[in-house]
Amino acid sequence: MPELLDAPALCSTCSPPLPDNPPPSEPALQCPDCDERAFCEDCGEQATETHETVNDGVLCTACTRRWSECEYCARYTTTGEATVGGDIVCDTCHLDHYWRCSDCRLLSRYLRSVDSGDEVCRDCQSHYRECSDCDYLTTSDDYCSSCYRDRRDDYIHDYSYKPDPYFHGQGPVFLGLELEIKTLGRSLQACAEIAADHLGDLGYLKEDGSIGYGGGFEIVTHPMSYEWAIAEFPWNMLRELRIRGAYVDDHVGIHVHVSRAGFDSPAHVYRWMKFFYRNETQAVRLARRRSDDWASFTSETRADIAKFAKGERFGHGRYQAINVNPEDTFEVRIFASSLHSQQVQAALAFIAASVEYTRTLTAGDVARRRGWEWTVFVTWVRAHRIYLPLLAEMETLQCAS
Structure with a gap:
């Protein structure tokens, strides 16, 4: 029995001895490292390895499978929208860094202007031609509407x-x-x-x-x-x-x-x-x-x-x-x-x-x-x-x- 009283108290999460050798009457105590671990926003359990969410919370690794990682900020979200690359972007990053393609309706960080007033992503550019005189895309043979009018007025x-x-x-x-x-x-x-x-x-x-x-x-x-x-x-x-x-x-x-x-x-x-x-x-x-x-x-x-x-x-x-x-x-x-x-x-x-x-x-x-x-x-x-x-x-x- 004396030997048990002299046994070191262990961390209830990671098992190493607790500092300051507290009495075994408090077995649920944790070491300082484990005590700072956050609780998973999804399952409620403490997360050994954490992943940040768009709500400034954390997820455990197992729960990330049920969430989507934003391709821009790498935080996890349950909402968001699809991008042209097949990934998801969270609502905040969508508003600040993405625009919607007029053709495929997916979100993209880079769009090209079409002479019709639309803007299209890189994947949808293949449906158009580049204007021979400027950077606009067009459905015509050679020139966008503006350059076409300029050239037309030459004649x-x-x-x-x-x-x-x-x-x-x-x-x-x-x-x-x-x-x-x-x-x-x-x-x-x-x-x-x-x-x-x-x-x-x-x-x-x-x-x-x-x-x-x-x-x-x-x-x-x-x-x-x-x-x-x-x-x-x-x-x-x-x-x-x-x-x-x-x-x-x-x-x-x-x-x-x-x-x-x-x-x-x-x-x-x-x-x-x-x-x-x-x-x-x-x-x-x-x-x-x-x-x-x-x-x-x-x-x-x-x-x-x-x-x-x-x-x-x-x-x-x-x-x-x-x-x-x-x-x-x-x-x-x-x-x-x-x-x-x-x-x-x-x-x-x-x-x-x-x-x-x-x-x-x-x-x-x-x-x-x-x-x-x-x-x-x-x-x-x-x-x-x-x-x-x-x-x-x-x-x-x-x-x-």
């Missing part, structure tokens, strides 16, 4: 753009072509580059309200003589534009400006406009459309031809078959747009031919030789081979008689 001017005219060929009659086209999606940039490269100093590209912003453009040429246009205009450009995705529909047209200076006199202007309006049916067929909204044949305009021939420029608006508003030209607006050479050439040819046909038309021609009639004009066109594109289109559209 397509706003509607008010109007440089000084540069004349091509020999007058006195000069024609200016305005060809409205549309494009598919992001082919606008490629089509604009094609058109600008082919045109060179012959013309330029503009926005137009009938096309709509970003959906196409208007090809505008400087003044050309008809002969020069047929020989020198880059006609193969139209085919290349078609291949690249340009197209036309009922909302776009061809406008042809003819120089006022190309007419001999007010009487010549009168004869030309009179011939034009008297043959409305055939002109509309040749134009491949009737557009009362954009190129109207009105009885009011027809009644005022004499005033317009003498220089009156206003009264019925510009959306007439022949717009008399421009100071230096008459604008013929009747034609449907086209990306086929014969149809565009025929539009130019019709204006040039009608001006020349009416230049020498006399009262005797009208009275005795039916000079106002379309069939007589067609006969005249057949005799002037320079207008073959017009004759070919007339035959195609069955208005050559």
